[in-house]
Amino acid sequence: SQKIEQNSEALNIQEGKTATLTCNYTNYSPAYLQWYRQDPGRGPVFLLLIRENEKEKRKERLKVTFDTTLKQSLFHITASQPADSATYLCALDSRTFGIGTKLQVIP
Amino acid sequence: DVKVTQSSRYLVKRTGEKVFLECVQDMDHENMFWYRQDPGLGLRLIYFSYDVKMKEKGDIPEGYSVSREKKERFSLILESASTNQTSMYLCASTKVGGRYSYEQYFGPGTRLTVT
Numbered sequence: 001s002q003k004i005e006q007n008s009e010a011l012n013i014q015e016g017k018t019a020t021l022t023c024n025y026t027n028y029s030p031a032y033l034q035w036y037r038q039d040p041g042r043g044p045v046f047l048l049l050i051r052e053n054e055k056e057k058r059k060e061r062l063k064v065t066f067d068t069t070l071k072q073s074l075f076h077i078t079a080s081q082p083a084d085s086a087t088y089l090c091a092l093d094s095r096t097f098g099i100g101t102k103l104q105v106i107p
Numbered sequence: 108d109v110k111v112t113q114s115s116r117y118l119v120k121r122t123g124e125k126v127f128l129e130c131v132q133d134m135d136h137e138n139m140f141w142y143r144q145d146p147g148l149g150l151r152l153i154y155f156s157y158d159v160k161m162k163e164k165g166d167i168p169e170g171y172s173v174s175r176e177k178k179e180r181f182s183l184i185l186e187s188a189s190t191n192q193t194s195m196y197l198c199a200s201t202k203v204g205g206r207y208s209y210e211q212y213f214g215p216g217t218r219l220t221v222t
Contacts, residue, residue, distance in 0.1 A: 032209055034209065034211075036211075041218070042215055042216060043111075043199075043213030043216050044150075044211075044213050045213070046211060049210060091211075093209075094152060094155065094199075094211065097149050098149060099147065100149065
């Protein structure tokens with residue numbers, strides 16, 4: 001069965017720096033991959049979807065890459081702000097979610 | 108804006124009680140999902156529904172049932188609550204087809220404690 005791993009449980013970075021979060025999967029390459037943000041005690045909020053034929057997708061300060069050879073997606077937040085502090089989840093489909101990386105942006 | 112609402116934010120029930128969690132979405136989405144989320148385990152799919160009166164088991168359906176009598180409403184039922192069902196329960200919905208068909212919209216969650 002497909003497995004998904006987010007390499008870090010927690011990541012601390014300084015305000016203004018670029019945060020990079022990693023999502024790795026096993027087995028077959030998915031048709032798409034999604035990233036969500038989740039604040040404590042709240043439901044996840046959809047951020048970005050990248051399809052298998054797309055190498056990169058951007059939305060404001062967010063950038064997602066998708067490398068089907070490495071079976072990996074990277075999620076970048078540039079010029080990070082304390083308000084970006086949250087847990088970020090990657091998902092391959094409605095059944096397969098990573099456990100998330102908790103990002104803390106330090107002022 | 109898509110809105111997915113859940114009937115309660117916090118719920119405390121006793122072991123053996125029958126528990127109903129309700130979810131309503133207002134965007135005419137075909138697919139609806141129930142998950143539970145536990146520390147270190149992430150989101151796990153309990154049941155989903157792709158149409159009224161249709162349901163499919165997810166990865167952890169034991170101890171749960173669902174009901175979808177109307178398109179906008181998807182209920183999760185704990186037939187006889189047990190302490191190992193203490194968790195955060197999340198409902199989600201997606202549209203079928205089109206550019207935005209895979210984006211899941213989640214409700215705020217229900218923190219259920221079974222004592």
